[in-house]
Amino acid sequence: MEVGSLLVLVGIAVGIVILKTFYDQGKKALSIFPDIHSVNVVYRDKTALGYSTRSWKTKFGGASRSLDIVVTDNELWLRSFLLLAGITKQHDLLHKIPLGRITSAKENKEGIVLVFKGEKGEGKQVVINTRDKAAFLKSIRKG
Helix, strand or coil: CCHHHHHHHHHHHHHHHHHHHHHHHHHHHHHCCCCCCHHHHEEEEEEEEEEEEHCCCCCCEEEEEEEEEEEEECCCEECCHHHEEEEEEEECCEEEEHHHHHEEEEEECEEEEEEEECCCCCCEEEEEECCCHHHHHHHHHHH
Protein backbone atom coordinates (compact mmCIF):
# COMPACT_ATOMS: atom_id res chain seq x y z
CA MET A 1 0.00 0.00 0.00
CA GLU A 2 1.34 3.41 -0.92
CA VAL A 3 1.96 6.14 1.63
CA GLY A 4 -0.63 8.42 -0.02
CA SER A 5 -3.34 5.76 0.22
CA LEU A 6 -2.44 5.09 3.83
CA LEU A 7 -2.70 8.78 4.69
CA VAL A 8 -6.12 8.99 3.05
CA LEU A 9 -7.34 5.99 5.06
CA VAL A 10 -5.99 7.44 8.30
CA GLY A 11 -7.66 10.78 7.48
CA ILE A 12 -10.99 9.05 6.83
CA ALA A 13 -10.70 7.07 10.09
CA VAL A 14 -9.93 10.23 12.08
CA GLY A 15 -12.88 12.01 10.42
CA ILE A 16 -15.22 9.16 11.34
CA VAL A 17 -14.03 9.22 14.96
CA ILE A 18 -14.58 13.00 15.15
CA LEU A 19 -18.09 12.74 13.65
CA LYS A 20 -18.97 9.89 16.01
CA THR A 21 -17.75 11.96 18.98
CA PHE A 22 -19.87 14.96 17.92
CA TYR A 23 -22.85 12.64 17.34
CA ASP A 24 -22.55 10.98 20.76
CA GLN A 25 -22.07 14.28 22.62
CA GLY A 26 -24.99 15.85 20.73
CA LYS A 27 -27.30 12.91 21.38
CA LYS A 28 -26.53 13.05 25.10
CA ALA A 29 -26.95 16.84 25.27
CA LEU A 30 -30.30 16.79 23.43
CA SER A 31 -31.71 13.99 25.60
CA ILE A 32 -33.31 16.59 27.92
CA PHE A 33 -35.79 17.58 25.20
CA PRO A 34 -38.88 15.53 24.31
CA ASP A 35 -39.80 14.90 20.68
CA ILE A 36 -40.76 18.19 19.00
CA HIS A 37 -43.95 16.57 17.64
CA SER A 38 -45.17 15.75 21.16
CA VAL A 39 -45.55 19.42 22.16
CA ASN A 40 -47.48 22.41 20.90
CA VAL A 41 -44.93 24.75 19.30
CA VAL A 42 -45.94 28.40 19.73
CA TYR A 43 -42.79 29.91 18.17
CA ARG A 44 -39.73 28.45 16.46
CA ASP A 45 -36.62 29.79 14.76
CA LYS A 46 -34.09 27.19 13.61
CA THR A 47 -31.49 29.76 12.48
CA ALA A 48 -31.13 32.10 15.43
CA LEU A 49 -27.95 33.58 16.87
CA GLY A 50 -26.99 33.81 20.50
CA TYR A 51 -24.44 33.72 23.27
CA SER A 52 -24.33 33.28 27.01
CA THR A 53 -22.90 35.98 29.26
CA ARG A 54 -21.58 33.42 31.77
CA SER A 55 -17.90 33.95 30.85
CA TRP A 56 -15.64 35.49 28.22
CA LYS A 57 -15.45 32.06 26.52
CA THR A 58 -19.22 31.80 26.18
CA LYS A 59 -19.53 35.41 24.98
CA PHE A 60 -17.11 34.85 22.12
CA GLY A 61 -18.15 31.27 21.40
CA GLY A 62 -21.81 31.80 20.67
CA ALA A 63 -24.00 30.23 18.04
CA SER A 64 -24.29 31.90 14.65
CA ARG A 65 -27.34 30.82 12.65
CA SER A 66 -27.29 27.44 14.36
CA LEU A 67 -29.38 28.08 17.47
CA ASP A 68 -32.83 26.49 17.49
CA ILE A 69 -35.27 28.51 19.60
CA VAL A 70 -38.50 26.69 20.44
CA VAL A 71 -41.30 28.11 22.58
CA THR A 72 -43.96 25.63 23.67
CA ASP A 73 -47.06 26.28 25.76
CA ASN A 74 -44.99 26.28 28.96
CA GLU A 75 -41.26 26.10 28.10
CA LEU A 76 -38.52 27.83 26.15
CA TRP A 77 -35.96 25.54 24.55
CA LEU A 78 -32.57 26.77 23.42
CA ARG A 79 -30.78 24.06 21.48
CA SER A 80 -28.99 23.32 18.21
CA PHE A 81 -28.86 20.53 15.69
CA LEU A 82 -27.38 17.17 16.65
CA LEU A 83 -23.72 17.51 15.61
CA LEU A 84 -23.31 20.90 17.33
CA ALA A 85 -25.37 20.22 20.47
CA GLY A 86 -22.36 19.14 22.55
CA ILE A 87 -20.54 22.37 21.72
CA THR A 88 -23.72 24.37 22.33
CA LYS A 89 -23.94 22.85 25.81
CA GLN A 90 -20.29 23.73 26.55
CA HIS A 91 -21.07 27.34 25.64
CA ASP A 92 -24.10 27.49 27.98
CA LEU A 93 -26.66 27.73 25.17
CA LEU A 94 -28.52 24.47 25.74
CA HIS A 95 -31.48 25.11 28.04
CA LYS A 96 -35.00 23.86 28.72
CA ILE A 97 -36.56 26.75 30.64
CA PRO A 98 -40.06 26.76 32.13
CA LEU A 99 -41.61 30.09 31.09
CA GLY A 100 -42.24 30.93 34.75
CA ARG A 101 -38.47 31.00 35.39
CA ILE A 102 -37.87 33.76 32.85
CA THR A 103 -37.40 36.91 34.94
CA SER A 104 -36.66 39.40 32.16
CA ALA A 105 -36.66 39.64 28.37
CA LYS A 106 -35.60 42.99 26.97
CA GLU A 107 -34.68 44.01 23.47
CA ASN A 108 -31.52 46.08 22.93
CA LYS A 109 -29.12 46.77 20.05
CA GLU A 110 -27.48 43.33 20.40
CA GLY A 111 -30.72 41.35 20.43
CA ILE A 112 -32.97 40.10 23.19
CA VAL A 113 -31.35 39.86 26.61
CA LEU A 114 -33.01 36.96 28.36
CA VAL A 115 -32.57 36.57 32.13
CA PHE A 116 -33.82 33.40 33.81
CA LYS A 117 -33.28 31.11 36.76
CA GLY A 118 -31.34 27.91 36.10
CA GLU A 119 -32.26 24.47 37.39
CA LYS A 120 -30.58 25.17 40.74
CA GLY A 121 -32.08 28.64 41.09
CA GLU A 122 -28.95 30.45 39.88
CA GLY A 123 -29.34 33.51 37.68
CA LYS A 124 -28.45 33.03 34.01
CA GLN A 125 -28.38 35.41 31.07
CA VAL A 126 -28.24 34.81 27.33
CA VAL A 127 -28.47 37.20 24.41
CA ILE A 128 -30.37 35.87 21.41
CA ASN A 129 -31.23 37.22 18.00
CA THR A 130 -34.23 35.78 16.24
CA ARG A 131 -35.97 36.64 12.97
CA ASP A 132 -39.22 37.85 14.53
CA LYS A 133 -38.37 39.44 17.86
CA ALA A 134 -41.90 40.71 18.50
CA ALA A 135 -43.46 37.27 17.97
CA PHE A 136 -40.83 35.65 20.18
CA LEU A 137 -41.38 38.13 23.02
CA LYS A 138 -45.15 37.72 22.74
CA SER A 139 -44.85 33.91 22.85
CA ILE A 140 -42.76 33.82 26.05
CA ARG A 141 -45.00 36.34 27.82
CA LYS A 142 -48.12 34.25 27.15
CA GLY A 143 -47.02 31.47 29.49
